[in-house]
Amino acid sequence: MAAVTLDSVTKRFGSSAAIDDVSLAVAEGEFLAVLGPSGCGKSTLLRLIAGFEKPDKGTIRLGANVVSGPGIDIAPEDRHIGMVFQSYALWPHMTVAENISYPMRVRNAQPSDVAREVGVALAAVGMEGMGERRPAELSGGQRQRVALARCLTMRARVVLLDEPLANLDAHLRARMLAEIASFRSLSHATLIYVTHDQAEAFAVADRVAVMEEGRVRQVAPPAVLYRTPSDSVVSRFAGGGAVVQGEITATFGNGHATAALFGKTWRVRAAPAQAVGPAEICIRPEDLRIVSDGSGFGATVARVLYQGGRTVIEATSPQGTTLSLSLSSTDVPAPGTAVHLAVIDGWVIPQH
Amino acid sequence: MLWIPASRGERVAFGALLAIVALLAVVPIARLIQEAVAPGGSFDAAILERVITNPAVWRAARNTLGVSVGGVVLALVLGGAFALLVTLTNVRSKKLLVFCFMLPLMIAPQVTALAWIDLFGRNSTLLGALGIVRPPGTRHPLYGPEGIILLLGIEYAPVVFLTVRAGLRALPRDLVESAQSAGAKPWRIVATVVLPLMMPAFAAGGMLAFIGSIGNFGVPAFLGIPAGFTVLVTLIYQRLAGFGNGVLSEVAALSLLLAAFALGSLAINGWLARRRDVRVTTWMTAAPQWSLGRWRRPVEVACWSAFAVALILPFLALLATALVPAIGVPLDAGTVTLANFHFVLLDYAATRRAFINSASLSATAAMVLVFLSVPLGYSLVVRRAAVLRAVTFAAELPYAVPGVVLAIAMILCLLRPLPLLGFSLYSTIWIILVAYLSRFLLLALRPVTNALQQIDPSLDEAARMSGARFTRRLATVILPLVAPSALAGGVLVFLSAFNELTVSALLWSSGAETVGVVLFSLEQAGDSVSAAAVAVVAVVVTLAMMMVANALASRVARGVLPWQP
Numbered sequence: 001m002a003a004v005t006l007d008s009v010t011k012r013f014g015s016s017a018a019i020d021d022v023s024l025a026v027a028e029g030e031f032l033a034v035l036g037p038s039g040c041g042k043s044t045l046l047r048l049i050a051g052f053e054k055p056d057k058g059t060i061r062l063g064a065n066v067v068s069g070p071g072i073d074i075a076p077e078d079r080h081i082g083m084v085f086q087s088y089a090l091w092p093h094m095t096v097a098e099n100i101s102y103p104m105r106v107r108n109a110q111p112s113d114v115a116r117e118v119g120v121a122l123a124a125v126g127m128e129g130m131g132e133r134r135p136a137e138l139s140g141g142q143r144q145r146v147a148l149a150r151c152l153t154m155r156a157r158v159v160l161l162d163e164p165l166a167n168l169d170a171h172l173r174a175r176m177l178a179e180i181a182s183f184r185s186l187s188h189a190t191l192i193y194v195t196h197d198q199a200e201a202f203a204v205a206d207r208v209a210v211m212e213e214g215r216v217r218q219v220a221p222p223a224v225l226y227r228t229p230s231d232s233v234v235s236r237f238a239g240g241g242a243v244v245q246g247e248i249t250a251t252f253g254n255g256h257a258t259a260a261l262f263g264k265t266w267r268v269r270a271a272p273a274q275a276v277g278p279a280e281i282c283i284r285p286e287d288l289r290i291v292s293d294g295s296g297f298g299a300t301v302a303r304v305l306y307q308g309g310r311t312v313i314e315a316t317s318p319q320g321t322t323l324s325l326s327l328s329s330t331d332v333p334a335p336g337t338a339v340h341l342a343v344i345d346g347w348v349i350p351q352h
Numbered sequence: 353m354l355w356i357p358a359s360r361g362e363r364v365a366f367g368a369l370l371a372i373v374a375l376l377a378v379v380p381i382a383r384l385i386q387e388a389v390a391p392g393g394s395f396d397a398a399i400l401e402r403v404i405t406n407p408a409v410w411r412a413a414r415n416t417l418g419v420s421v422g423g424v425v426l427a428l429v430l431g432g433a434f435a436l437l438v439t440l441t442n443v444r445s446k447k448l449l450v451f452c453f454m455l456p457l458m459i460a461p462q463v464t465a466l467a468w469i470d471l472f473g474r475n476s477t478l479l480g481a482l483g484i485v486r487p488p489g490t491r492h493p494l495y496g497p498e499g500i501i502l503l504l505g506i507e508y509a510p511v512v513f514l515t516v517r518a519g520l521r522a523l524p525r526d527l528v529e530s531a532q533s534a535g536a537k538p539w540r541i542v543a544t545v546v547l548p549l550m551m552p553a554f555a556a557g558g559m560l561a562f563i564g565s566i567g568n569f570g571v572p573a574f575l576g577i578p579a580g581f582t583v584l585v586t587l588i589y590q591r592l593a594g595f596g597n598g599v600l601s602e603v604a605a606l607s608l609l610l611a612a613f614a615l616g617s618l619a620i621n622g623w624l625a626r627r628r629d630v631r632v633t634t635w636m637t638a639a640p641q642w643s644l645g646r647w648r649r650p651v652e653v654a655c656w657s658a659f660a661v662a663l664i665l666p667f668l669a670l671l672a673t674a675l676v677p678a679i680g681v682p683l684d685a686g687t688v689t690l691a692n693f694h695f696v697l698l699d700y701a702a703t704r705r706a707f708i709n710s711a712s713l714s715a716t717a718a719m720v721l722v723f724l725s726v727p728l729g730y731s732l733v734v735r736r737a738a739v740l741r742a743v744t745f746a747a748e749l750p751y752a753v754p755g756v757v758l759a760i761a762m763i764l765c766l767l768r769p770l771p772l773l774g775f776s777l778y779s780t781i782w783i784i785l786v787a788y789l790s791r792f793l794l795l796a797l798r799p800v801t802n803a804l805q806q807i808d809p810s811l812d813e814a815a816r817m818s819g820a821r822f823t824r825r826l827a828t829v830i831l832p833l834v835a836p837s838a839l840a841g842g843v844l845v846f847l848s849a850f851n852e853l854t855v856s857a858l859l860w861s862s863g864a865e866t867v868g869v870v871l872f873s874l875e876q877a878g879d880s881v882s883a884a885a886v887a888v889v890a891v892v893v894t895l896a897m898m899m900v901a902n903a904l905a906s907r908v909a910r911g912v913l914p915w916q917p
Contacts (some may be wrong), residue, residue, distance in 0.1 A: 052813060076816040089814035093832040102828075105816035154818060 009058035020214035031206035051076035082156030097131030268346035288325035296340030380761035420565035431512025460851030465870035467666035500824030512557035519553030567754025674884035692885035714849035721796035729800035736911025755854025799841035836907035
């Protein structure tokens, strides 16, 4: 049974729908990332599940129990869901240990149990011996760990994370991502992780839900999302590259097709039901190669972005389309150079 | 702010709190309006007409406007100049300067008035000790409109100072810096950039000073009544004191006239704000700090000299008067005595009772209001912003209207026996307590809402996620975070109630006197030395309470304690 189920949930603020008819099922123990630009409704989604917002339509279930729905509105304090806030929400007047033990003390746990659990939780996030510190004395990463430890002592079956890395320096983010992954294996909880960062979502999640304008556009494992985006929005947001207009000239029904692009014909991937005719084709940076012979089409290098191990090149086709491709070699053409490009892979975006 | 579903217990608590605010704030004012326009239950313009056509009313209204406008102009000049000096320059010991400048606001106006009367009186003990004696037969120089304007200006200059300082602190740094880089000198920047941008702050401060001035009772009662100079507030007092409750409808109409002045100034302020849109849109704020250079010492000397004349000298005069056995006796080592203090604190039943009454009324009001304001502030700020404005407005009403207006509203509401209970609070001490709860609710609520607005709402949400219910969250998360500000609000309530005269002047009864009331009656009876002793004790209590609040200062939300930098 799914740990969290949303069934046709709609939430309006004024006349605009922050969440527009969203249905979603998160499996027991699953790690779901919700990915989308700011204002897409992903934080509202989290607050609906937490119980801080009441849906205008639809139902939300935790396990088999309806927590939000017509005539039902279980208060956040009765949902037993853990949450890591973007601001971490550590109470400044309590020590680290008091912060972590708060959920247990609320449930009137035995003091000896509380002390033991706090010790376990501190050890689990690598903060042994820091129980007596105040939140103000901690670094950003340490505050994050305390917030995670608080979810551990809560023994919540579902934990919501609201952009937990947004306030951290770039070098800390990778460390905290690993920390979150180990939190998951310790707690066996179902995790719903909201972020606007594609790399974060892809790195940790079992499945990624891409949201835009209050709707879930696609829910799939990261690799599937990247290789076969269901529409141009998902394609742009989950992974770089370009979406170009082309013409499907033939389909083979086995997941492959040929497409006319930039004056030539290329072999691309497509859904089995893909029809012949005009279509949008998603071309990732690694789907393009620079070729020396006439098998490619002509383009001009517009910008060169050095990124350490690899270099991203933005090239402009004669039709004015901007394409990006990534090179691992150090032999990089300068801006303004004319090059020939070949399309070695691509995905025909299914028509709806 | 987003809507958050509340538990049933919380909704019940919030509903109860809203009902209390409505009973304390909205009902009395509504009752007052009804009495003025429809005393018999149906609309009746006869009383309004009689009041409006009375030449004595017009004279008092003219006088009210005259002294208030004069006081506001003086307050704008003093408060504005002091705000510019303290905020924009490198003058030294700013903390102490601000503390002293704020004192007239914290000390009761009737005490200040008495101090000035003692300073320049014909029998001034202090001037007598300095060998200065005014010729007999001359009128006291402060009796009459000029003295009232002077004291209103000094009393409300701190109000202007506070609003202008807040404005200067929100002044975008880049606007000043771009003027500097354009080559403008500080004086020019103040004249062409700072002052134009401060116009809304000046307008707001002036409006607050005006509303305070038209409702002020202590100053015109002490300086106007002896000179036969009547303003609306003293007219209402004299009518009610002279003719009793038979003129209630008439004074209700009179107090509506006062309220109309207050509303008129609000409208003018709004019109000014609309006419000239100088909103600023930047987060980079930090007032520039200009060096006074070689002028620093002269400016400091001028500042402290002004304080010495306007603050210290009058209170030395008050103290000198309190230390002599009878008015006219010169103060020297042979005559100095504590007998007056002994008399007012221990021997004389009325003053002794008044100190006990005022202390217990103020402490009770402070405690009740702090107790109410934490859950109310929580429900307003953390829960639903939609009603925040309406409730804050309702709480502001009894504080913004002149004290006599509120007092009359209270009489109208509480004169008849209470429904169900069958007894009346009128002419008991309880009517004063209810009036204080109504008048000072805002003073307790505002610090709490200020503090709550500075708290990240996720702190409360995290507690909810941990399973904590309303009362537990209130006790373990909200209360510890806002306690210092709530206590500071309690101190403000105590200070205001302890120094209050306007409300209790109309509500007191024998056995239920307040400090302000006995001070007024002692002075009217000509017992200046006892009045001075009462005033000195009131000043000492005020200063002590300010010290108590200072001990909390570092943990109080910014802007709660007016005298804190």
